[in-house]
Amino acid sequence: MRKQDRRNFLKLSAAGLAVMGMPSLGFSAGFPERTMRVFIPTRAGGGADRNFRNFGGVWKNYLGVDLEPSFYPGAAGRVGYETYMGKAAEDCHDLIFGNMGPEVLNWVVKKPSFALDDYFYFMMVDADPGCVFISDKSPMKTLDDVVAEGKKRTLTVATSRLAHPASLGMLVLANKTGMKVNLIPLSGGKNTRNGVLTGEVDLGVLPLTTAMRRKGIKILGLFDEQNLVSQHTPGAVLINPEYKLGIPPLAAGARAFGIKTAAAEKHPDRFDKLRQTGEKVFSDPAYKEAVTKGKGSWELIAPGGVEACRKYVDNITTLGKEYRSLLTG
């Protein structure tokens, strides 16, 4: 009951504001009153940190206050979310910024201590497709080579963590093609790249931006239906249509800001200000400059609101439930 009420509330508030086309900034003139605190459920220096700094560095100009990140890594993001739900004030000054895919898959594997509708994502920043990559020293040169080899022997596949959209993509691919894979979780993008580069494992799966444009790495394919960065991924195939996976595009990196539902309910004007000011960042040239300067790809920046985030979460949850037995001990 509670779940339905909150969803309705969010839908109505988003739809209502869109129809009216009028900002309610007048109600939130004094907001934010202090530095915005952003909980990040991964270590400093990772993909979420990089994306947050790019986005937050511009967003602060619209909010008029700084956004201060606090990092709470551990247990695949669980520590960060539990800490956020336990500590964050319900006044819209405290947000969480994470990678929706792996973090939502966490809840498929093991439910958190809080109700899942006690928070929601409201602003997606990017849609970074999952990719399959190899070392340029690998004897396999194409994804067909990988599939053929995987039918002869079990391939070791490095991944950031088991419960990750990129891992799911590889499991679906293996399922469809009959290849055998053994996922090796290496805790983070850098370790995953390293495992492949040093030859400890046969290949790897990661969000594209974590693997792309790196010395010694060749991208073989994307779990997507279009390649927006073909200039950086020569020869990479689109795995979903090519191998008829029958799954939606798998954004392995879908970083988004989230907020406590109670905060948005108590302060709809403040929530709206966050949403509206956040949207302005995407059209700010300073943001594009920050993204491109920091090795990111502007093509993969994908603004998305509450509905887009919820659709993504639903898709990944459905797929995660299907492969749950392979993601848990």
Next chain:
Amino acid sequence: MSLDFGVFLDLFVDTLGYWWIIIPGTVLGILVGAIPGFSAANTIIILLPLTLAMEPATGMIFMVALYTASRLGAGIPAILVNIPGTAGAAATPLDGYPMAIAGRGQQALAISFTASVGAGLITTVAALILIPWLSQVAFHLHSVEMIVVMLFGISLIATISAEDSIKGLIAGFFGLMIGYIGADVVYEAPRGTFGFLELYDKVPLIPALVGLFAISEAFVVIERNTILSEQGAVKQQQAGWGPTFEGIRDTLLHWKEVVWTSLLGLVIGVIPGAGAAIASFVAYQQSRMMSKTPEKYGTGHVPGLIAPESANNGVTSGTLIPLLIIGVPGGATAAIMAVVLEYHGVNFGPDLFESQPMIAYGSFTAMLITYMLLGLLILPLTRYFSRVMVVPTVYMAPILIAFTLVGSFVPRAYVFDMGVAIIFGIIGYIARRTGYHVAAILIGVILGPLLENYFLRALRISQGDLGVLFSSKLGNLLWILLLLSLLAPVLRNYLARRKAGKAGDRGARDEPGA
């Protein structure tokens, strides 16, 4: 990537032009190194807004200076008050602190600084020369090999518990068990966390470290008037500049120790995920194993202090190599440096040495200059630092506890971690009072999770086949070396006893009337 001497000189002179950023970086590095909990990594994170605003070469040189100096600074509290503020300095008090208690704190500091500076200079030059080869090390050391490297460090438990092996092994296993608390690396399933969220990411290292060493030590020293022994207090009061020169001389006399342990540190530093803690424990264990007087280790023995300090400074240059060549940081601090460089769009790889030599080679020349500066700056301060030791414990113990509690809080900003430090302080106190070695517990806490990580990874790759542990040539060679290093003391004792027995027999035969 090969660097000729003329280009090196040019870069060296160019780097000197960054003195305005190297000096503050160095001073800040010493400070954050000497304050428990304020590691170089978390200081660089705090200063990210500053470094991100700098030109990439300037930012990198600043971070390198800070990182280098912090490594050296961490030895100061480890020696004087038994607080290894970072895991890399955890092996330093084993011989440094007994020297300090005996009134040789000033000498111990001089040894630590001279060994650190010497090791830093040697390994930085070695890194510059050997970059093409060292960058390949990571390609040969996989999980299997790393398991053996970890076991080299863990075997130190057996070594330091030689006097009472049962108690030593119990302490070591207790530490290993504590090290396994937290989410496992494969399924992220929490184990032994007692429901505490704060333990999901393993037992926090700094609170455990300062609790076991410093808080337990504060509880012990409060029973005395000063940290110093009675003889030590007299010695300390009479000390002039002599102990500093004595420390420098002692280190120079053991130059071979400095060279090989620093090179060991360099190689371990190159391995991503390894780091200063492993390097210093392995160096200490190997130094003791090769020594003719292993029984002196742990009592304030000069090589026992040189080995970990040289090794952890050797790591400093090593950790930059995989970062710059293959974009894989060798350690936590290098990972933060990567963030700054990536923010500026710097592309890692051999090309970096051609396209942006001031960042690639400049990192090493900045390190050289920082070590030189440290040599000049910090050695004269040994006499004054060591005066800390004469402060009465009635003041010192509460200050120690306050500092360590703040230090426990800093890395993660959890009040919970201050409680962890106190619990580990009580565990350490009980261990000391009942004859269990706290260092054995600590080795388990530090190296246990790393061993588990590599072990589970190797088993996962082999799909549960234990034979994987003996599946690589390099791994098998390391196993043999490990076995030899464990058997060497036993063999040496056996041979010594046999020799003594023969000499005794000869003596008995030679006696008149025999």
